[in-house]
Every structure is written in structure tokens, then in C-alpha cells.
Amino acid sequence: MKLIDGKAIAAKMKEDIKRETLALKEQGVTPGLAVVIVGGDPASQTYVASKERAADSLGFYSVKKELDQGVSEEALLKLVQELNEDEKIHGILVQLPLPDHIDAKKVLNSIDIRKDVDGFHPENIGKMIIGDEAFLPCTPNGIIKMLEYEGVAIKGKHAVVLGRSNIVGKPMAALLLAEDATVTVCHSKTRNLKEITALADILVAAVGIPGYVTPDMVKEGAVVIDVGINRVEGRLVGDVDFERVKDKTSLITPVPGGVGPMTITMLMYNTIESAKRKRED
């Protein structure tokens, strides 16, 4: 078993982004990222703070817009519109989940696709599916980068994705397919789940249930990617029962320090890509 050190891979990528940021700044362009957060959900606050820290450390222009839990949908849409029109902003991220009285789809649809660094706009998702250039969703794209970095061949492998969320499971399946994997997506209604996951050469767990993946679900020598970030008794744990599963795997990501740092880095990667495109306009 070998650990995939997401933190170290992310740090290397950030060095490259930092260099590119300096070069862009010399040409008069500072990559700008706006993060919008509605309400005080502690997990969202933590994620947003990490994103802000990363943007600052890379020398980006970074803006955080905090709105009250009770803000109207109209006011949020107006803010997105202002950010769409703001020349200094190259990337806009609206942290999810949004309060129930706000239609999240409407808000995501209102983000200028050229600034949709989360890759959540339906047009970007469509482009990703057909293989056109698009901003790719950060978590699944970060996982592909990790696998590439570790020299894991994806082509022809059986990849099993546990979970079918719009943010992780579905785009993960699309990106693995684009890399020529044979992909199976499993979810809460899947029958014979263990038999299927046990066939996986690459197993991606994104179900949001602590310790869900047990050794009997994992093939000897599999590559296991744990997307879960669950807080249990004040500790962060993944969707994989790490201690019991790790020795069956050839490669496995830890939680924390695995997928998480890559997600944030890919957001920065998308933002600088957006700034570069803008320069070329």
C-alpha cells in the first residue's frame, strides 16, 4: 500500500500556479476570484476560508461576499450579475448548499460560463460530457490529476464510482469515461453493491457516510480514492474505513490530506485558466 499525498501534489501544482500568476501580473492581469457564501453553515465557512487562503497565498485578487441566511434570491442574482460584469473577477464561486428559499439551479445558471470556475453551469457540464473545452468540476478533475501524477493507467480499467451527486459522482464518471475507463456508477438503490465494488480497479467513494467502504468491498490491489469529508467526534474521516481497507489497496488517499487539497487547487487552476483566456480575448 502506498498513500497518495494530495497535499504534496497540490503544493506542487500551486507552485506552478504561483509562477504563472507572477507572469500574468507582469502583463497587467491579476487573476481574480469571488467567493459568495450565504448564511453561516460551519462546514461551508471552513471550505470558503480555505479557498480564500489559497487564493491569497497565490497572489490572486480575492473577494469574499457574505450574505445573510435570509437574503432574497433576487439580491443574490443581482450580486452574481455584478460579479459577471466586474472586469477584475475571472472566477465566481457560489458556495453550496444555498438556503431552501433560493433556487440554486437558477443561481448557478446565472453565472457567466466564462467565469464558472466550479464547472457547475449546465452549459459547462454539457461541454464536459461531449469533450469540448470547459471548466471541469474541481473535485473530479483533481482526482484525475492525482491519478495521472501517481502514474495510474486509467485506460481500459474498471472504475467504480460510489455516489451520483451532480458535484462529484456524475462528473467523475464522465471524466473517467473520457479517459477510456469502463465505468460503473453505484448508488443507494444499487443491488449487489459489494459484488460490483469488488470488481473495481479504481474505486471512488463519494457517498458521505463515514467508514462506508469496508475491506470486503475492495479488490486486492485496487486504487481507492476517498472523497468523503465527515466530521465524527470532532475528527475528519472519509467514506472509507481507512485502517481496515488500506492494506488491501495498492494506492489510497487519506482523509484529510487526500482529495480535499486537490479540490481547492483545481479551483485556483480554473481561475488562472480563466484569467489567461481573458488576456487572450
Ligand code: GUN
Ligand atoms: N459545496 C461543497 N463542495 C462544493 C464545491 O466544490 N463548490 C461549491 N460551490 N460548493 C460546494
